[in-house]
Amino acid sequence: MGVLDRITGPRDLRDLSDDELDELASEIRDFLVRKVSRTGGHLGPNLGVVELTLALHRVFDSPKDRLVFDTGHQAYVHKIVTGRAEGFDKLRQEGGLSGYPSQAESDHDIVENSHASTSLSYADGLAKAFAIRGEDRHVAAVIGDGALTGGMAWEALNNIAAAPDRRVVIVVNDNGRSYTPTVGGLANHLTTLRTNPRYEQVLDMVKRRLNGVRGVGPAVYDALHAMKKGMKDALAPQGLFEDLGLKYVGPIDGHDRASVEQALAQAKRFNGPVIVHVITRKGFGYDPAERHEADQFHSPGAFNAETGEENPKGQVWTDVFADEMVTLGAERKDLVAITAAMMHPVGLHLFAAKYPERTFDVGIAEQHAATSAAGLAMGGLHPVVAVYATFLNRAFDQVLMDVALHRCGVTFVLDRSGVTGDDGASHNGMWDMSILQVVPGLRLAAPRDATRLRELLGEAVQVGDAPTVVRFPKGPPSGDLEPVGRAGGCDVLVRSGTKDVLIVGVGSMAATSVEVAERLVAQGIGATVVDPRWVKPVDPALVDLAREHRLVVSVEDNGIVGGCGSVLLQTLNQARVETPVRLHGIPQEFLDHAKRGVILERIGLTAQTLARSIVEDVTAIDAGQPLLPVE
Numbered sequence: 001m002g003v004l005d006r007i008t009g010p011r012d013l014r015d016l017s018d019d020e021l022d023e024l025a026s027e028i029r030d031f032l033v034r035k036v037s038r039t040g041g042h043l044g045p046n047l048g049v050v051e052l053t054l055a056l057h058r059v060f061d062s063p064k065d066r067l068v069f070d071t072g073h074q075a076y077v078h079k080i081v082t083g084r085a086e087g088f089d090k091l092r093q094e095g096g097l098s099g100y101p102s103q104a105e106s107d108h109d110i111v112e113n114s115h116a117s118t119s120l121s122y123a124d125g126l127a128k129a130f131a132i133r134g135e136d137r138h139v140a141a142v143i144g145d146g147a148l149t150g151g152m153a154w155e156a157l158n159n160i161a162a163a164p165d166r167r168v169v170i171v172v173n174d175n176g177r178s179y180t181p182t183v184g185g186l187a188n189h190l191t192t193l194r195t196n197p198r199y200e201q202v203l204d205m206v207k208r209r210l211n212g213v214r215g216v217g218p219a220v221y222d223a224l225h226a227m228k229k230g231m232k233d234a235l236a237p238q239g240l241f242e243d244l245g246l247k248y249v250g251p252i253d254g255h256d257r258a259s260v261e262q263a264l265a266q267a268k269r270f271n272g273p274v275i276v277h278v279i280t281r282k283g284f285g286y287d288p289a290e291r292h293e294a295d296q297f298h299s300p301g302a303f304n305a306e307t308g309e310e311n312p313k314g315q316v317w318t319d320v321f322a323d324e325m326v327t328l329g330a331e332r333k334d335l336v337a338i339t340a341a342m343m344h345p346v347g348l349h350l351f352a353a354k355y356p357e358r359t360f361d362v363g364i365a366e367q368h369a370a371t372s373a374a375g376l377a378m379g380g381l382h383p384v385v386a387v388y389a390t391f392l393n394r395a396f397d398q399v400l401m402d403v404a405l406h407r408c409g410v411t412f413v414l415d416r417s418g419v420t421g422d423d424g425a426s427h428n429g430m431w432d433m434s435i436l437q438v439v440p441g442l443r444l445a446a447p448r449d450a451t452r453l454r455e456l457l458g459e460a461v462q463v464g465d466a467p468t469v470v471r472f473p474k475g476p477p478s479g480d481l482e483p484v485g486r487a488g489g490c491d492v493l494v495r496s497g498t499k500d501v502l503i504v505g506v507g508s509m510a511a512t513s514v515e516v517a518e519r520l521v522a523q524g525i526g527a528t529v530v531d532p533r534w535v536k537p538v539d540p541a542l543v544d545l546a547r548e549h550r551l552v553v554s555v556e557d558n559g560i561v562g563g564c565g566s567v568l569l570q571t572l573n574q575a576r577v578e579t580p581v582r583l584h585g586i587p588q589e590f591l592d593h594a595k596r597g598v599i600l601e602r603i604g605l606t607a608q609t610l611a612r613s614i615v616e617d618v619t620a621i622d623a624g625q626p627l628l629p630v631e
């Protein structure tokens, strides 16, 4: 029986000897590699925080004290020591453990939103609440150097620092990387802290040397001491944190558990806001991860645990975008690319390799990315901002007021739109087509296949006086679907039989809609399928087509509220088109994690379920009855 088998909760960690704790750390690393190799998941970040997490749970008394993990992708070790090791067989799968903290799973989890840079704000609020309620509880927030580049983290620091009695321990888990190395002034500052000799040591050395010179030394030392702050800044400019009024402890070797524990205990005793700067290595202890240049196994799919080789994926949407950006970059010298700390995941690495001077990694700063893009556009360039769809939510006001109001030609490329699945509620890209509908002048394209992605991206970057958006899902595109005709700017994909049903298939749902049509036609129902290509603004051709059919059906991989279908319905209403309209999309809920296909099945976005529902609607229309309500 290993040490890990004896751990049922954090209390069990308290009685372990140093040797047992070392053994436990090693068992946890083996466990992580073994389990994540089968399911895929956030490996590198978790291998880096094994000692840190053990130390946190030995110093703080969770769940009385609150541990908040920023982003939450590095909470696997926390899950293991809080009694959830068995759940790792079904990590990120339907009914299994979430890849992030989850209130439903454990009292030890509180913050489960995996959008970055929020932990310090939650911690600030929790500490205020404990103080007002007179509860003797501490809060420790773990934030990576990547998440610390996000604006919200600095808004929180500004507040936390203003309350010297607020009991918040901020652990900066500094591994120098987001996916790729963290960039920017803050990253440079952390590097300086990391690599410079600690100023106390240097001061000691100066003191020893000067005191050795009789008559001169002490006076000079006193003068020096008076200038301590200036001296300190010159040697190791940690002024950044201290000038904010935050106590700084560090840098600490994050793989030396005893040192981390000592620093955390000291910080806890301080009873005020303290930054504990811990240096860790992403992927620590697993050679293939440590050597993995692109992202040190930040979030691999399933892989061979012996060799570290990832299972082959085939071409995904991101690859098509990556390739097309290089082509467009050659044609358009004014094209610039922006990533918010996700160069490889959004596919800008190829463009960056070719045009480094035209590529900007702005850190985990989607808001800044959008407004900075507006500035670039005002300066005469055409920026392409590539982010995951769900993270654009952060920058809604910037898209609306800074880009659209100023009529800036900026193209937003939204990868991982629609149902993404494995990463749970916060990662589904199901909000963009609703929130962006309200932005005046914005044009939004949803390509159905690889050829249309290239085509629509090319069209988008031609628009110089308004924001454009191109959104596509996770995974591989379906094979190219050639049109049989054109209606306005829409591609007609199927025109079969009488004009009974008009199906408007948005983006990846176009392929599903074609399958639906085949099923309808097999049952003697005539069907037309169109892919609008540009879903915003609504193409007037759709209004004419809707008028000619007996039922209009929209199918989209986006929240049903305020999405494309809903705007189409509104447009038809305003045009006084009386054809009944049925909307299909993602129910407006926070969807639990599971594979994309499983979720699409569950929410009825499959050809079989859609066809069944349409047949029911057509039957009702034939019988002169109203359409049945949605279940």
Ligand SMILES: Cc1ncc(C[n+]2csc(CCOP(=O)(O)OP(=O)(O)O)c2C)c(N)n1
Residues within 6 Å of the ligand: 045, 071, 073, 074, 114, 115, 116, 117, 143, 144, 145, 146, 147, 148, 173, 175, 177, 178, 179, 282, 298, 340, 341, 342, 364, 366, 391, 394
């Ligand atoms: C708002 C937002 N943008 C982007 C991401 C995607 N993302 C997840 S983890 C990560 C890097 C985090 O780096 P860091 O905080 O240093 O943690 P590490 O993985 O290095 O431990 C990014 C960019 C996110 N979760 N939230």
